[in-house]
Amino acid sequence: MSTLNLTLKIWRQAGPEAEGKIETRKAQNIPIEASFLEMLDIVNQQIIETGGDPIHFDHDCREGICGMCSLTINGVPHSKEVGTTTCQVHMRKFNDGDTIFIEPFRANAFPVLKDLVTDRTAFDRIIASGGYIDVRTGSAPDANSVPIPKEQADWAFDAATCIGCGACVASCKNSSAMLFVSAKAAHLNSLPQGQPEKDKRVLSMVRQMDAEGFGNCTNQYECEAACPKLISADNIAKLNRDFAIASVKEAVAMV
Amino acid sequence: MNSSLQFISTFWSSSIGKKIVVAITGLILTLFLAGHLSGNMLIFVGEHAFNEYAYFLHHMLHGAGVWIARIVLLTALVLHVVGTVQLTKMNRAAGQSYNTDGTQRSSFSSKIMIWSGLTILAFIVYHILHYTARVGNEFNNPEKYEIMLDGHVAHNAYKMVIDGFSWLPASIFYIIAVTLLCSHLSHGVASIFQTLGLRTNKTEKLINTGAQVYSILIWVGFVSIPVSVLLHLVK
Ligand code: SF4
Ligand code: FES
Numbered sequence: 300m301s302t303l304n305l306t307l308k309i310w311r312q313a314g315p316e317a318e319g320k321i322e323t324r325k326a327q328n329i330p331i332e333a334s335f336l337e338m339l340d341i342v343n344q345q346i347i348e349t350g351g352d353p354i355h356f357d358h359d360c361r362e363g364i365c366g367m368c369s370l371t372i373n374g375v376p377h378s379k380e381v382g383t384t385t386c387q388v389h390m391r392k393f394n395d396g397d398t399i400f401i402e403p404f405r406a407n408a409f410p411v412l413k414d415l416v417t418d419r420t421a422f423d424r425i426i427a428s429g430g431y432i433d434v435r436t437g438s439a440p441d442a443n444s445v446p447i448p449k450e451q452a453d454w455a456f457d458a459a460t461c462i463g464c465g466a467c468v469a470s471c472k473n474s475s476a477m478l479f480v481s482a483k484a485a486h487l488n489s490l491p492q493g494q495p496e497k498d499k500r501v502l503s504m505v506r507q508m509d510a511e512g513f514g515n516c517t518n519q520y521e522c523e524a525a526c527p528k529l530i531s532a533d534n535i536a537k538l539n540r541d542f543a544i545a546s547v548k549e550a551v552a553m554v
Numbered sequence: 555m556n557s558s559l560q561f562i563s564t565f566w567s568s569s570i571g572k573k574i575v576v577a578i579t580g581l582i583l584t585l586f587l588a589g590h591l592s593g594n595m596l597i598f599v600g601e602h603a604f605n606e607y608a609y610f611l612h613h614m615l616h617g618a619g620v621w622i623a624r625i626v627l628l629t630a631l632v633l634h635v636v637g638t639v640q641l642t643k644m645n646r647a648a649g650q651s652y653n654t655d656g657t658q659r660s661s662f663s664s665k666i667m668i669w670s671g672l673t674i675l676a677f678i679v680y681h682i683l684h685y686t687a688r689v690g691n692e693f694n695n696p697e698k699y700e701i702m703l704d705g706h707v708a709h710n711a712y713k714m715v716i717d718g719f720s721w722l723p724a725s726i727f728y729i730i731a732v733t734l735l736c737s738h739l740s741h742g743v744a745s746i747f748q749t750l751g752l753r754t755n756k757t758e759k760l761i762n763t764g765a766q767v768y769s770i771l772i773w774v775g776f777v778s779i780p781v782s783v784l785l786h787l788v789k
Contacts, residue, residue, distance in 0.1 A: 321653055371652060371656060373654050373656060374652045374653070374654035374655050374656025374657075375656035375658065376656075379658065400654045402652055402653060402654075405649070405650040405651070405652060406648065406649060406650065407648055407649065407650065408648065470656070470658075471649075472645070472649065472657075472660060472665070473645035473648060473649060474645070474648040474649040475569075475645075505568060505569065505570055506568065509568055512648055513569075513648055514644060514647075514648030515569045515572070515573060515641045515644060515645055516569075516573070517641075517664065517667065517745070518664070518741070518744070518748045518749070519659065519660035519664045519665075520659050520660075521657065521658060521659055521660055523659070524658040524659045525658065531755060533753070533755050535748065536747075536748050536751045536752065536753045537751060538570070538751075539570055539573070539574065539748070539750065539751040540750070540751025540752075542568075542570045542571075542574075543574055543750075543751065546561070546564075546565055550557070550558065550561035550565075553560070553561065554557055554558065
């Protein structure tokens with residue numbers, strides 16, 4: 300079994316108000332089969348055994364579907380592996396003797412709670428503002444009872460694969476949440492079920508996004524490169540277009 | 555009335571709204587550049603053609619045309635600058651930096667937009683003082699720059715351009731500004747399409763290449779004038 304000896308430069312921060320700093324720590328005998336989070340588990344085990352405060356990080360499914368894991372690895376959210384979440388990054392991607400920088404997702408709208416854990420509830424508030432459809436609850440409708448053209452269904456599905464991790468914000472030079480918001484809006488806006496509330500949804504989600512203090516997109520597409528689900532920036536173009544149309548309609552309705 | 559004012563203020567204070575204003579004003583300025591350049595190219599046709607064109611610009615719609623254009627352009631410029639400066643400030647306030655740089659895709663031009671933009675702004679002020687207001691030079695002196703053109707009194711814009719660019723520092727500043735303009739356009743023109751929602755993954759390549767080609771054409775065209783003057787290719 301091959302193992303790695305690494306130097307970790309990890310962000311440690313005791314609490315939201317505390318001042319954080321980079322701590323240097325050795326990670327020894329890390330099996331290459333381990334995932335990145337398992338590597339942190341091994342390091343934490345050692346810290347716990349010596350009575351220290353383990354490194355706090357977010358995770359849940361560890362299979363790339365929940366969007367809970369975060370971290371930037373050498374400055375890139377979820378590492379520079381294409382279409383991969385942090386939990387799916389494996390240590391075989393690193394070399395013996397590497398120094399790895401591990402920092403939290405950084406954006407003022409995602410305040411650090413402790414070490415690598417950030418508060419991403421701003422996303423929840425954006426969803427609550429319009430990222431849903433109003434339906435009568437009850438038993439699930441029959442499949443295909445609402446006909447949807449294949450192309451539209453594919454587009455909606457691609458957008459719906461966004462797991463809400465926030466890597467788009469963390470990678471953006473402006474901490475903009477446009478990729479997330481545009482994916483969530485596009486998912487519902489491209490389906491018949493989402494049509495009745497389309498304009499309201501677009502306006503409220505964008506307004507909530509602005510209120511949360513995210514920055515403004517400057518079309519550099521760092522988000523697209525960092526997104527573990529390869530969400531396309533085409534969604535952003537679509538959101539811009541839908542926002543313009545919804546704004547004009549709202550203005551006309553006011554007159 | 556009240557509600558339309560309210561619409562404008564809500565639109566302007568939203569992130570996407572402000573960006574749309576920046577994109578539309580950017581489009582106006584980009585199209586102006588193409589017109590400005592094609593007119594300027596007449597300098598290579600000859601003195602008569604260039605001065606006739608200058609005369610036409612100033613007398614279009616009995617002289618009102620040039621003022622309409624100036625007002626539209628100035629408004630577009632002010633909105634473009636104020637919008638981008640405000641957006642940049644907000645962006646700086648929203649973010650934090652990492653201890654290692656993980657930049658993967660941003661182009662160099664996209665990272666210096668605010669600086670290329672502000673330099674271009676300074677250049678525009680200088681350029682207007684130089685050739686439009688003609689401050690600190692003799693270009694308004696009728697003894698030197700008044701000519702008879704097809705039977706009417708006209709300004710010798712051709713001679714003004716040659717005299718203006720014969721002074722090396724002016725030409726150097728001009729070339730630097732046009733180079734930054736080229737960089738600004740290479741990101742800006744492609745961004746117009748994205749912000750107005752006209753880009754898709756099918757048109758992405760075309761739009762990016764189009765923006766590069768356009769900015770290079772603008773660079774070659776505008777730089778050719780001071781270079782030709784300095785090399786005495788036009789005199
Ligand atoms: S768009 Fe991609 S990076 Fe952004 S939250 Fe969704 S999955 Fe994560
Ligand atoms: S822990 Fe669920 S996606 Fe990584």
